[in-house]
Amino acid sequence: MSFQVQYEDYLKSINEKIEEYLPISDHKENIVCEAMAYSLVNGGKRIRPVLTLETCRLCAGSIEDALPLAVALECVHTYSLIHDDLPCMDNDDMRRGKPSCHKKFGEEYALLAGDGLLTYAFEIIASCKLSNEKKSKAVLCLSRYAGFNGMIGGQEIDLLSEGKEIDFEKLKIMHKKKTGCLIRCAVELGLIAGNPEGDFYEKLLLFADYLGLAFQIRDDILDVIGSPEELGKPIGSDKQSDKRTYVSMFGLEEAILLSKQATENALSLIKNFNDNEFLISLTESLLTRKN
Numbered sequence: 001m002s003f004q005v006q007y008e009d010y011l012k013s014i015n016e017k018i019e020e021y022l023p024i025s026d027h028k029e030n031i032v033c034e035a036m037a038y039s040l041v042n043g044g045k046r047i048r049p050v051l052t053l054e055t056c057r058l059c060a061g062s063i064e065d066a067l068p069l070a071v072a073l074e075c076v077h078t079y080s081l082i083h084d085d086l087p088c089m090d091n092d093d094m095r096r097g098k099p100s101c102h103k104k105f106g107e108e109y110a111l112l113a114g115d116g117l118l119t120y121a122f123e124i125i126a127s128c129k130l131s132n133e134k135k136s137k138a139v140l141c142l143s144r145y146a147g148f149n150g151m152i153g154g155q156e157i158d159l160l161s162e163g164k165e166i167d168f169e170k171l172k173i174m175h176k177k178k179t180g181c182l183i184r185c186a187v188e189l190g191l192i193a194g195n196p197e198g199d200f201y202e203k204l205l206l207f208a209d210y211l212g213l214a215f216q217i218r219d220d221i222l223d224v225i226g227s228p229e230e231l232g233k234p235i236g237s238d239k240q241s242d243k244r245t246y247v248s249m250f251g252l253e254e255a256i257l258l259s260k261q262a263t264e265n266a267l268s269l270i271k272n273f274n275d276n277e278f279l280i281s282l283t284e285s286l287l288t289r290k291n
Ligand code: IPE
Pocket: 043, 044, 045, 046, 047, 077, 096, 178, 179, 215, 216, 219, 291
């Protein structure tokens, strides 16, 4: 199967599962559920759930087992985007090719939709068919990577660094936390759903770290050279908020080199795996992605 066909296949399974899990309000007032679905449906590349499914497949797991974990992670990721766009955070009006959640529903409902998606993610895991042992591992994994020492911690450093000089170490930690953590989580959820053997676990997590770094460097680059139509979100947002990014610290050329380096490091960790073609193509495609 070609990379493109397998990716489309994964997207179909993920989007169908998301439809199955759409939140339903038990009272007449339905704005929060509508806002949750608005941001979740028909949006985004679904990189994280695709990584969860592919990791699970690589370690002999069933895609059906991995799907609820993949959807739960996409809920958390979508919540992080809704909150990231709020006026008190990055103040961005477009996301996934449409008005940001707060532009469509107002700030108060965007806040609640984010909260709703975060809590719903754990309901999805707790109520799925996996064994209790796997479920509790998945809950621990997602709560830690999304939490105050994970993605939220990274967002905190991002806010505290606006308009300030920071050193390279700090920039690396910020990227590792705000974006790397949920990419690592994607891979670890796939490992939990599957049956990894040998040094697979360790190597794939390290792979995810480099991939997450390359992913956020590319995000920084696209904020400068991307097209808002292709990206589905505004460009120039980082400069406007005086954010610390790989481009602001190193310039465009050097940032591109560093994203290549991180991608090569990621690839070197998976080069000896069996059946690795999809993961290699995915990693390579993210280096030059336009959205
Ligand atoms: C955007 O993530 C935020 C970052 C962590 C860089 P994605 O680029 O994966 O956004 P979607 O899910 O495709 O919209």
